[in-house]
Amino acid sequence: MTVTILGAGAFGTALAITLAQNGAVSLWARDAARVEEMNRTRRNDRRLPMAELPENVAVTADIDAALTETVLLAMPMQQMGGFLREHRARLDGRTLVACSKGIDLATGHGPTALIHATCPGARAAILTGPSFAADIARGLPTALTLACDTDDAALQERLSTPTLRIYRTTDTTGAELGGALKNVIAIAAGVVTGAELGDSARAALMTRGFAEMTRLAIRLGARPETLAGLSGFGDLVLTCTSPLSRNFRFGQALGQGEGFDPETTVEGVATAKAVVTLAGNLGIEMPVAEVVADLSDHRVTVAEAMHALLSRPLKEE
Ligand SMILES: NC(=O)C1=CN([C@@H]2O[C@H](COP(=O)(O)OP(=O)(O)OC[C@H]3O[C@@H](n4cnc5c(N)ncnc54)[C@H](O)[C@@H]3O)[C@@H](O)[C@H]2O)C=CC1
Numbered sequence: 216m217t218v219t220i221l222g223a224g225a226f227g228t229a230l231a232i233t234l235a236q237n238g239a240v241s242l243w244a245r246d247a248a249r250v251e252e253m254n255r256t257r258r259n260d261r262r263l264p265m266a267e268l269p270e271n272v273a274v275t276a277d278i279d280a281a282l283t284e285t286v287l288l289a290m291p292m293q294q295m296g297g298f299l300r301e302h303r304a305r306l307d308g309r310t311l312v313a314c315s316k317g318i319d320l321a322t323g324h325g326p327t328a329l330i331h332a333t334c335p336g337a338r339a340a341i342l343t344g345p346s347f348a349a350d351i352a353r354g355l356p357t358a359l360t361l362a363c364d365t366d367d368a369a370l371q372e373r374l375s376t377p378t379l380r381i382y383r384t385t386d387t388t389g390a391e392l393g394g395a396l397k398n399v400i401a402i403a404a405g406v407v408t409g410a411e412l413g414d415s416a417r418a419a420l421m422t423r424g425f426a427e428m429t430r431l432a433i434r435l436g437a438r439p440e441t442l443a444g445l446s447g448f449g450d451l452v453l454t455c456t457s458p459l460s461r462n463f464r465f466g467q468a469l470g471q472g473e474g475f476d477p478e479t480t481v482e483g484v485a486t487a488k489a490v491v492t493l494a495g496n497l498g499i500e501m502p503v504a505e506v507v508a509d510l511s512d513h514r515v516t517v518a519e520a521m522h523a524l525l526s527r528p529l530k531e532e
């Protein structure tokens with residue numbers, strides 16, 4: 216096996232499909248019944264319908280049998296802390312590549328900081344950037360950022376495929392914050408679209424959203440060029456403009472006053488709450504994140520959120 220993927224949701228399954236071009240892949244899911252179904256049908260109809268699993272993807276519910284030196288963690292952010300604590304001993308000494316986008320509500324950590332805090336004996340990296348699971352699975356061209364504290368060209372090579380181009384950086388803080396924060400802005404962009412506030416408003420929100428993403432990330436030690444790259448600006452553009460994004464669709468439903476399937480992974484909701492706390496502690500203004508947190512919890516209406524943003528004191532750009 217070349218790599219292990221833990222979590223057989225949409226993204227884990229898509230990564231397994233593309234990485235299978237480089238060699239055998241283990242794909243682990245915790246639910247044995249679902250593993251049996253995926254092995255029988257060679258598909259993941261629940262999370263990534265229509266995509267076929269190549270023969271050299273071994274789907275298993277046996278985590279010890281699945282583990283290799285390089286392990287991709289492909290589960291929702293709020294599940295990662297509990298997962299790492301449960302499996303800490305068996306993950307020790309391995310390279311753990313987080314594929315999640317978010318901030319852990321319980322600790323305020325991003326994915327690599329959470330790995331360092333929970334599994335100090337493992338190496339931490341993050342794979343992030345603009346890519347829908349369905350696009351990766353179809354073999355459409357995609358480019359992502361791999362961030363690792365120590366420069367690791369070998370890992371970059373192991374995770375690149377003929378259709379998935381990986382750029383590398385050592386700025387883990389910038390890469391993980393860009394990926395987390397863009398989901399919050401994507402919810403706001405969805406609200407604007409759902410409430411029919413216009414394309415001009417959406418462009419303004421994306422731009423001011425990018426400004427607040429950058430402000431927080433730089434304060435936490437990120438490099439500005441990382442925010443301007445695939446993991447920040449790139450993913451912001453994708454998620455704020457496409458109805459394939461769950462965060463965007465969640466915002467759209469909010470803007471239309473409709474409900475949203477609670478089973479769907481929408482990382483930006485918890486991230487907005489975590490960001491409001493983090494930014495408050497640091498004394499940083501994050502007005503878009505604040506209204507997204509309030510809207511998601513139905514504490515304000517769309518009209519009130521719009522008024523809150525438009526009536527802020529006028530200032531220099
Ligand atoms: N779907 C996409 O296009 C992309 C997703 N991502 C990120 O990947 C992460 C996962 O997202 P998706 O795969 O799309 O979500 P998903 O909702 O399709 O799947 C999540 C999977 O995680 C599993 N899971 C949940 N808790 C678990 C636990 N404690 N232990 C083991 N497995 C557990 C679930 O059973 C489910 O199969 C998110 O942070 C998301 O932002 C990143 C890029 C693209």
Ligand SMILES: O=C(CO)COP(=O)(O)O
Nearest residue numbers: 344345346347460461462
């Ligand atoms: O992160 C993604 C694309 O890069 C996927 O976005 P959603 O989680 O909003 O579907």
